[in-house]
Amino acid sequence: MKHRTILLLFMLIVVAYIGINHAAAQYMPRGAHPGELYISCIWYYDLQASKQYDVILFTQDYGKSFTPLHVYEWNSGGVPVGIVDADASPDVLYNFTVNGLYRSFDNAQTWEMLDEDIGPNIQIATGNIDNEVFKKNQNGIYKSTDNGDSWLHVHENIPGGLEVGNQPGELYVFYGNVTGNSITELTINHSFNDGVEFVSIKVDTSIVGYLVSGYGPTLTRGATEGEVYLVSWWYPANYKIFRGTDHGQSFTQQYEQPDTCYFWDEYYYFTAGRGECEFYIIKAKHLVDDYTRLHVFHSTDCAQTFTEYVHELTPDYDGNPDQIIYTIAANASPLEGGTVEGGGKYHEGYAVTLNALPNEGYKFTGWTEGDNVVSEELTLSFTAESTRTLVAQFQLINNITSPGSYGITLYPNPITGNTITFELGEAPVEQITIYNAKGVAVDWIRINEPANTYTHRHTLPAGFYVFTAVDRNGRWYNGKFVVQ
Numbered sequence: 001m002k003h004r005t006i007l008l009l010f011m012l013i014v015v016a017y018i019g020i021n022h023a024a025a026q027y028m029p030r031g032a033h034p035g036e037l038y039i040s041c042i043w044y045y046d047l048q049a050s051k052q053y054d055v056i057l058f059t060q061d062y063g064k065s066f067t068p069l070h071v072y073e074w075n076s077g078g079v080p081v082g083i084v085d086a087d088a089s090p091d092v093l094y095n096f097t098v099n100g101l102y103r104s105f106d107n108a109q110t111w112e113m114l115d116e117d118i119g120p121n122i123q124i125a126t127g128n129i130d131n132e133v134f135k136k137n138q139n140g141i142y143k144s145t146d147n148g149d150s151w152l153h154v155h156e157n158i159p160g161g162l163e164v165g166n167q168p169g170e171l172y173v174f175y176g177n178v179t180g181n182s183i184t185e186l187t188i189n190h191s192f193n194d195g196v197e198f199v200s201i202k203v204d205t206s207i208v209g210y211l212v213s214g215y216g217p218t219l220t221r222g223a224t225e226g227e228v229y230l231v232s233w234w235y236p237a238n239y240k241i242f243r244g245t246d247h248g249q250s251f252t253q254q255y256e257q258p259d260t261c262y263f264w265d266e267y268y269y270f271t272a273g274r275g276e277c278e279f280y281i282i283k284a285k286h287l288v289d290d291y292t293r294l295h296v297f298h299s300t301d302c303a304q305t306f307t308e309y310v311h312e313l314t315p316d317y318d319g320n321p322d323q324i325i326y327t328i329a330a331n332a333s334p335l336e337g338g339t340v341e342g343g344g345k346y347h348e349g350y351a352v353t354l355n356a357l358p359n360e361g362y363k364f365t366g367w368t369e370g371d372n373v374v375s376e377e378l379t380l381s382f383t384a385e386s387t388r389t390l391v392a393q394f395q396l397i398n399n400i401t402s403p404g405s406y407g408i409t410l411y412p413n414p415i416t417g418n419t420i421t422f423e424l425g426e427a428p429v430e431q432i433t434i435y436n437a438k439g440v441a442v443d444w445i446r447i448n449e450p451a452n453t454y455t456h457r458h459t460l461p462a463g464f465y466v467f468t469a470v471d472r473n474g475r476w477y478n479g480k481f482v483v484q
Helices: 002-021
Strands: 037-046 051-059 067-073 083-086 093-097 100-104 112-115 123-126 133-137 140-144 152-155 161-164 171-179 182-191 199-202 218-221 228-234 238-244 252-256 266-272 279-286 292-299 307-313 323-333 338-341 344-347 351-358 362-369 372-375 379-383 388-396 409-411 419-423 429-435 441-446 453-457 463-471 476-483
Touching: 037 067, 037 083, 037 279, 037 292, 037 307, 083 123, 093 123, 123 161, 133 161, 161 218, 171 218, 218 266, 228 266, 323 338, 323 351, 338 388, 351 362, 351 388, 409 476
Parallel strands: 323 388
Antiparallel strands: 037 051, 051 067, 083 093, 093 100, 100 112, 123 133, 133 140, 140 152, 161 171, 171 182, 182 199, 218 228, 228 238, 238 252, 266 279, 279 292, 292 307, 307 323, 323 344, 338 351, 351 379, 362 372, 362 388, 409 419, 419 453, 429 441, 429 463, 463 476
């Protein structure tokens, strides 16, 4: 049990450092091709023999199945499992351990010592160019074009975590200023000339979050030019994922973790993949049965929805998932057109039923997935076989000609211009209130003198509306109309 405790403590220390200072978490580096991912973690602990086994796992199908590449038995004299990074060249790996920095050219089958004197706070990062690797330590940033055989000192020491961009010569170094648990400032230093010169970018403080149980912001590059992801942590214990396409100048929120994270026995890592809009979340949970449960969340839509693969890393683990859980996202378009029911997470093979509920003044026109119409029925049923995003399409009803009570009407209806004319008849109306489809008052009309008709200029957006008129005798009149 001693060795397991030491490793878990080491992982906690590294996570605390990575959270605010490091880029893509290197316990799960992307491979050289889309769908490839490496994970280094505890495999299991043999209670009877008092032995702990660590492993480097490799997937080529986005985390659905894994192959154990390198297994290390503690105190066996072999090559330990440490922080792993993968080169742009296939099968080239770097393994940063307590003994030093190792390198493999055959996908972790054999290792050679690259550097025993690695020094404190070393970071290794690879990019999109074969054989190119960067390292950062207390003396600065170094670049190698021969897989670490030789190094060129390119920049003096600059604080923060190191990430290589997806364009030639592109580097990111980012760091945060922390007061208590609050991140008061987050800076991304961006370079296009291998770190010789940097431009500083201040990240919007409204998205940087907090330092939560040692976890802080993580930066990882995407697969397209300018694409970077920022993961930040929020109280009480969850994270948000943001995506930028302008080298970190601005970000848009993609995802918010809905569940509570339990830090005492769970570890979280994030990275974008090699493929376009490919993103991964890893949750590793060490169980009391002395093995690791690995949750791999894979996204193909830029971290908006995820497929979850659950792997129980028992001693007889065969590389296949024990559970597959799909996200079924169900949305309404436009939002004011109606609501949808049935979206959520479903285990593979489970029945899914989605319902579209149009609001008054709208009609349902069909379910779409991307550019394809999949059904014109209000209820859509299918079996969960993949992560899907389905949209219930609603349309304004354009033939509403409903008169108000006591003969009050308006025209034209639907309204196509910027004026509404009310036919009031004999009703001594003095006030008209207009409500949108959500019941929110959006316009008020005051009629000071009795009139048979009243024309009002409006700025209402397209949609369905209800009006309520009150006369001088306290009587109420109602009607509805559509603005196109």
